[in-house]
Amino acid sequence: MSKLxxxxxxxxxxxxxxxxxxxxxxxTVHQDEMEPMQSMADCKFYTSKSAYxxxxxxxxxxxxxxxxxxxxxxxxxxxxxxxxxxxxxMTRSWFECRDKMAPISEFDRERCKRIDKQRxxxxxxxxxxxxDGRSRN
Numbered sequence: 001m002s003k004l005x006x007x008x009x010x011x012x013x014x015x016x017x018x019x020x021x022x023x024x025x026x027x028t029v030h031q032d033e034m035e036p037m038q039s040m041a042d043c044k045f046y047t048s049k050s051a052y053x054x055x056x057x058x059x060x061x062x063x064x065x066x067x068x069x070x071x072x073x074x075x076x077x078x079x080x081x082x083x084x085x086x087x088x089x090m091t092r093s094w095f096e097c098r099d100k101m102a103p104i105s106e107f108d109r110e111r112c113k114r115i116d117k118q119r120x121x122x123x124x125x126x127x128x129x130x131x132d133g134r135s136r137n
Contacts, residue, residue, distance in 0.1 A: 003016040036045050039052060041061050046052040056063055076082060096102040 004013045005016050007014050032049050034049055036047050038045050041056055041059050
């Protein structure tokens with residue numbers, strides 16, 4: 001089905017005739033010059049795109065811009081290595097605290113005792129708990 005256009009003079013729907021526009025037969029020209037821009041890599045000002053890209057390449061940087069093809073951001077907190085290291089650190093910290101090997105000041109120790117006492121006093125749930133903290137009822 002082709003597109004239709006309403007002619008108000010004749011009160012008729014007429015098919016739209018599309019004329020292909022001739023394409024210009026000329027090369028596309030990209031300028032090397034740009035407005036002065038300060039590089040975040042070396043804090044120098046550049047007015048040439050090629051000089052800017054050359055300096056980035058020499059320093060080991062990659063110019064990404066808006067092009068996201070081939071560039072996959074990896075969140076360092078969502079890796080198996082990070083999870084394993086976190087679990088190891090948390091386990092070590094737990095044992096250090098349990099065995100009183102962790103460096104903690106007397107002020108912090110007294111503060112923790114006060115917090116525990118306040119928490120026990122405000123506990124209105126009097127049900128018995130098992131060792132995992134679940135109620136036995």
